[in-house]
Each structure stands twice: as C-alpha cells, then as structure tokens.
Amino acid sequence: MCAARYLYDFSLWHCPEDTGVATVIANLLEKNGYKGYVEQRDTAAGLQAIPATTDVIQSSRVSFILLSHHSFANPWYKWVSDCSVINSIETTAKVIPVYVDIKEEQRPSSLKILTSLNYNNKYFKKKLLDSVKPRMHR
Numbered sequence: 001m002c003a004a005r006y007l008y009d010f011s012l013w014h015c016p017e018d019t020g021v022a023t024v025i026a027n028l029l030e031k032n033g034y035k036g037y038v039e040q041r042d043t044a045a046g047l048q049a050i051p052a053t054t055d056v057i058q059s060s061r062v063s064f065i066l067l068s069h070h071s072f073a074n075p076w077y078k079w080v081s082d083c084s085v086i087n088s089i090e091t092t093a094k095v096i097p098v099y100v101d102i103k104e105e106q107r108p109s110s111l112k113i114l115t116s117l118n119y120n121n122k123y124f125k126k127k128l129l130d131s132v133k134p135r136m137h138r
Contacts, residue, residue: 006093007059009034010132013080014066016040021100021119022066028125034132053080057087061094062132064117067107068100081111096131 010029014022019040026038037056057063063084071077084095097116099107107116117127 006061008037010062010064011037011056011060012064013039015071015074015077017070018066018068018100028128029132032129054083057084063095065095065097066100067097067102
C-alpha cells in the first residue's frame, strides 16, 4: 500500500510509557495491510537518534505522534512533532497527533491546527484507518 516514494505507510512515535496504546494502534494498522515503523519496537540499537528519526519521518506517508501526559514532559516528543510538521509542509506526507487522555485545552498550540485523533473516541478505529488511506489524486 505504500506509494512509490515512501518506505512506510505510517510511522508511530511514542514514549515507552505508552507502548500498550501504541501496540494496539500499530496492530490495527498492520492487520489492515499498512506497513509501519513503530518507534519503541523498530528502532535499531546503536543508531544516532536524530538522523535515524529524520530518515524514518521522511520515509513515512503518515506520521502519528502519540501524545499523553508522559510525552508532554519529554522534550524528545516536541522535537519529533516539530520534525514531522516540517516534513509535512515540505512534502505530501501527513502528521496526525493522537491524543490519549488529553483534554482540548491541554493540547499544544503548535499542533491544534492539525487534524488529530482522540484515542478515547468511540470512532477512533474507523478514523485511524480513514486517516492512513492514501489520498486519491485528481
């Protein structure tokens, strides 16, 4: 399902404390035929974090940033969010924040303009699958 220029249909960025939620999301996407990169699962030991992360983001059609109370306290996820947003501006890639137990007023202002998903929404699974479908070109 990957477009020719992308190695991954999606990449999923999350902190270790959110591995359970990330696993549910990755399993759902992969069960539906999407090829993904999941940060805590697929990061190769010994690689330099910033160049490796940048390469994966640039190789992903959609970057999902899992945001919870754990990630807000970690500057790494601000950097990953910023890198993903910059990539989406420069390419056809998308970045989609996925909020876990985060209220609207707690969301970072820099991400409020993006289409986002709420993990606790009863339509989350459908919206997640819809968000990763390739765009049809006219």
